[in-house]
Amino acid sequence: MAIQIPRGTQDILPGTVEKWQYIEAKAKEICEIYNYKEIRTPIFESTELFFRGVGDTTDVVQKEMYTFEDRGGRSLTLRPEGTASVARSYVNNKMFGSPNQPTKLFYIGQMFRYERPQAGRFRQFVQFGIEALGSNDPSIDAEVIALAVDLYQSLGLKNLKVVINSLGDQESRQAHRDALINHFQPRINEFCGDCQSRLEKNPLRILDCKKDREHELMSTAPSILAYLNGDSKAYFDKVIGYLEVMGVNYEIDPNLVRGLDYYFHTAFEIMSTSEGFGAITTLCGGGRYNGLVQEIGGPETPGIGFALSIERLISAMEAENVEFPKEDSIDCFVIALGEKAKDTAVKLLFDLRKAGIVSEKDYQDKKLKAQFKAADRLQAKYTVVFGDDELDKGVVSIKEMETGEQQEVPFENAVAYISEKKSEERS
Known part of the structure; x- marks a missing residue:
């Protein structure tokens, strides 16, 4: 169990x-x-x-x-x-x-x-x-x-x-304390055990009792304001x-x-x-x-x-149905196809994060379509897509997920490209 x-x-x-x-x-x-x-x-x-x-x-x-x-x-x-x-x-x-x-x-x-x-x-x-x-x-x-x-x-x-x-x-509390004792003492046996023990130690605490809050003596208890x-x-x-x-x-x-x-x-x-x-x-x-x-x-x-x-x-x-701010999206999802590309994706992901870009990649060897679905679930703003062939050419494909616009960018410029896009969003 x-x-x-x-x-x-x-x-x-x-x-x-x-x-x-x-x-x-x-x-x-x-x-x-x-x-x-x-x-x-x-x-x-x-x-x-x-x-x-x-x-x-x-x-x-x-x-x-x-x-x-x-x-x-x-x-x-x-x-x-x-x-x-x-x-x-x-x-x-x-x-x-x-x-x-x-x-x-x-x-x-x-x-x-x-x-x-x-x-x-x-x-x-x-x-x-x-x-x-x-x-x-x-x-x-x-x-x-x-x-x-x-x-x-x-x-x-x-x-x-x-x-x-x-x-x-202290002086006001003492005067009020004496008045509370005189008020509750004649009928203290009608109150719970806690209130009975508090009568001499701290009668003010009787007013805070949850068990006896409806007792008639509660509503007629002396007010502290009268003893200030x-x-x-x-x-x-x-x-x-x-x-x-x-x-x-x-x-x-x-x-x-x-x-x-x-x-x-x-x-x-x-x-x-x-x-x-x-x-x-x-x-x-x-x-x-x-x-x-x-x-x-x-x-x-x-x-x-x-x-x-x-x-x-x-x-x-x-x-009150107050809405909390939501920030569930990530900046970039890296999609790598092929063994060499997967190895390279580890370094690219690290570089993106070092640049302050919230990034993620696939860790379960999913197919291309499934990786795009994962990017959608994470509400990624951009995907960086490349395979072994693109690596040989030294390029990656960067897709803006909201518009579908796709741009081929030199591999070494990928981090700078997304950083610039983020800066444009903030300005």
């Missing part, structure tokens, strides 16, 4: 992988415009990093991590998200010492979470994210949100909704003011909380409003995490970022 692919993973095959390449290229292009630099971190990290950085009350840490012990007895975890790893690298490599602040980074990489696979959600998935570390300026919060919206719109998405909330500073102190309210007003200046439409949702423990002040999500996208509409989530770097051993450093799943982005594009 054939070995099957692990549940919650996927093979991304030619014909599909080009979608990923297109999105990744667009993401890098947007990041370059906003002056964010790429960072690449290990796929596995010390388990402690995620306990301290993500939070031990989160579903990610409690239920979804792939954790193992190495031969030295060290506990390691396949990274479930990118922010903690970026923060760890920021501390380890003393990026806080750079004169260019804030430090603006982006990443694209594999993440791993043990959760129930469903449409657009996998156990191994690719996440794109950005992190801006070292600034308390609310304008960078707005910049981060605008970058995400800019990326989605540049990829053709129109049905987007930005939802934003403030979680406040003056500084927190002023900060939030600045952020939404900058969004308005940038023309980014938004909705304020006082019940929006993020699933990770390190968030303060700004929290946001971007959702798809397309019909048929699915019940889970969130495309992207992020926020400000002013205590994360300090928690993992670095200096007190403010930060903000977001992360999105490439898989869900592709699903959203497909739901």
Whole structure:
């Protein structure tokens, strides 16, 4: 019996992988415009990093991590998200010492979470994210949100909704925390076991519970916005003011909380409003995490970022019938007939490729007609045809496949001829 692919993973095959390449290229292009630099971190990290950085009350840490012990007895975890790893690298490599602040980074990489696979959600998935570390300026919060919206719109998405909330500073969160405990405690036994354990540890996480989202106490829970102190309210007003200046439409949702423990002040999500996208509409989530770097051993450093799943982005594009660019054709197909010609075709193919001409040839000893069919399937723009007789004369026949026009060219000029044709196409 054939070995099957692990549940919650996927093979991304030619014909599909080009979608990923297109999105990744667009993401890098947007990041370059906003002056964010790429960072690449290990796929596995010390388990402690995620306990301290993500939070031990989160579903990610409690239920979804792939954790193992190495031969030295060290506990390691396949990274479930990118922010903690970026923060760890920021501390380890003393990026806080750079004169260019804030430090603006982006990443694209594999993440791993043990959760129930469903449409657009996998156990191994690719996440794109950005992190801006070292600034308390609310304008960078707005910049981060605008970058995400800019990326989605540049990829053709129109049905987007930005939802934003403030979680406040430490003082505001503490006041809200006490109010939540008083609100839920009398009837906490009606909630799931996770919510019961979170009541004292992190009651804000109760609002993010998927099992009890319809419980009547959820809709009447105290709003964080009612507990924002003056500084927190002023900060939030600045952020939404900058969004308005940038023309980014938004909705304020006082019940929006993020699933990770390190968030303060700004929290946001971007959702798809397309019909048929699915019940889970969130495309992207992020926020400000002013205590994360300090928690993992670095200096007190403010930060903000977001992360999105490439898989869900592709699903959203497909739901809106966004067309991906197609570039399935090749420049040239070499057709050689006869043993001497076949041997010579190897060198000609190499020379064409060295000149930047996307080229292919037959490797299965097919007849002339079958080789032309192969050239058609590959949508070759030109074919170079020659046999042993043509070699003796020092010529090849070059056919423009779209027009059928055929030209006899000296063998030594074949590469230059096709290169010139390509240049004419571009001009």
